[in-house]
Amino acid sequence: MEILVDIQKKLPGFELEVNFETGMDILGLLGASGSGKSMTLRCIAGIDTPDRGRIVLNGRTLFDSQKGINLPCRKRKLGYLFQNYALFPNMTVEENIGFGIGDKKREERMAIIKEKVKMIKLEGLEKRYPNQLSGGQQQRVALARALAIEPEALLLDEPFSALDNYLRSQMVKQLTENLADYLGVTLFVTHNMDEVYSVCNKLVILSMGKIEAKGGTEEVFRSPPTLVSAQLTGCKNFSLAKYISPFEVEALDWGITLKAKNEIVKHIEFVGIRAHAIELALNEKQDNVFRCWLNFASQTPSRITTYLSIQVPTLGKDGYHIQWEITKQMWFELKDKPQPWNLRFNPDDLIIV
C-alpha cells in the first residue's frame, strides 16, 4: 500500500509543486489556508487536474502527464471526505453509505451498510436524513460512505474544521479509532497543528505551494527545517540570528547570545524557541539563563501567555521579545515574585533555521 505524488500546477499567485511518497501511514498535509494543500488532495482524487507530473497508487497510475494518463475521478477508487461532508440531502443515512456500492448485490450491499453503521455507532438512525443529524454524526456518515467503497486510499480534507472545539477533540479520537482498522494510505489535510500531531505519524508541511518540511511528525515538530515549518508547527518566538561559533548563536532581536546543543551551520537566519519550552532557571550558573521582565499577559481558561522583554525592563507599550506559556498554577506562584525573573532557554529546545 503506497502512493507516489509528484505534481505541478499553476495556481493564482503561486505554482503548486509537491512530491512525496507514503505507505500505510496517516500522512498529514499541514499548511495555512491557500497553501495548496487542499488542491493537492483534489488533484489526487481527480477533482482537479495537475498541469504536469504523476500520481501512482499501489502501482496503478492515476495520472501521468507524459504518458497522457488521467483516470477519471470515478475510476480512481479513493475515499474522499469533504470539508462540509457533502452528504446527499435527498438520501437517508443508509442510502448515503450505500451510494458507492450500487453495483453490488442487494444482500451484500445491506451487509456492508450494516457493518459501517455499526462502526460509526449510528444504529437506529439509518432512516434519518442528514439534516436530522448533528455535525459530528454527519461527519461519521461521510466517513462510513467513503470507506464503504473499500478505497485504496482515504483523503480527508479538513474534516474537523466545521466542528466546535469540544466536539473536535472527541471526533479526533473517534476518527483515529475508526482508521485503526483501515488498511490503506490516509492523507489528512489540515491547518491545525494539534490535529496533525495527534492523528498523523508522518507529515508534509506546505507553504505557497512548496514543501517546507517532510518526515516523521515528531521529528518535524522537534526540529523543523525552515522558518515557515517552525511557525506552522506552533513556534511563536523568533529572532534574527548570527553565527558566532559552532555551538553559539547570537539572537540579534533579543540582544543575547545563546548556546546550542547541536552543531550550527554557518548560514543561519533565525533562532527560535517554543512558547512552552522556556523554563524557570534553577540557578544563574546554568546555560542560557537570562533576566526577563513581564510586560503584559493574556489568559485562556487553562493557560497564561506572558509577554516578556529580555535583559531590559520594558520595550514600551505593546512591545515584547518573547511569549512564554505557563499553567495557571505557575502564574499564581510567579506573578508576585520580584522581577526580573531568571529564565532558561534550554539548548536542547532551540530551533535554528
Next chain:
Amino acid sequence: MEFSYVPIVLSLKVAFAAVIIVTCTSIPIAALMAKREFFGKDVVESVITLPLVLPPSVIGFMLLYVFGKNGPLGKLFEQWFHTRIVFTLAGAVIAAAVVAFPLMYQSVKVAIENVDQNLEKAARTLGAGELKVFFTITLPLALNGIVAGLVLAFARSLGEFGATLMIAGNIPGKTQTMPIAIYFANEAGDTGQASVLVIIMTIFSFLVIYGLNRWGKGSRRDSRGGGA
C-alpha cells in the same frame, strides 16, 4: 349568447401539451448550459431567452414563416405527417411552447446551478458516472426549481395570445383558446362570455403566483435546516 366551455378545454389541452414539450426540451438544454462551456454559449443563451422579450407578434410572424406552407419545417410536416401546423391546435401548442420555454429554462438552469457542486463531486469520487450523478443528485436536488418552472410555463401557455392568434387563428371550437375567446367575445359585445373567462383566468393566475410564493417560502425554510 350561450356560454361555451370549449375555449377552456382547448386552452387546457394546449397548455398540457406545451408543458410536456417544454419540460422534455428545457431540462437537458438547461443542464447542458449550466454544466458545459463551449464556443458561442452566450449567443445560444441569448437566442434561447429571446422569446421572453420579443413582442408576441414578432414570434407569431417567425413561426408563420418557419411552419407555413412553404416554410422549412412546414414542408417537412406536410411530407412526413401529411398535416399542417398553421391554423390548427398544433400551431397553438407550438406557439405556447416557444413562449413558455424561456421561463422554464431559466428556472431549471438556476436550480441546477444552485445544486452544491461538492455533492456532485462527492458522487463522482464514489464511482458514479455523469448520468448517475445527474439523475440521483442534480435532478432531485433541483426539483423545486423544476416544479416552479413547470407551473410558470403552464400558466404562461394558458395565457398565450398574440403568437397563437397569428399561427393558429381564431377558429371557434378548433383553435379558439381562452385568451382569444375573451378578445373576440369582447369585440362582439358578448361581455357575459368574456367576463366569465376573465374571472377564471384571473383566479387561476392568482392561485399559481400565490402557490409559488408560499411554496418558495416553505422550501427555503427546509433548506436552511441543511437538506431536502
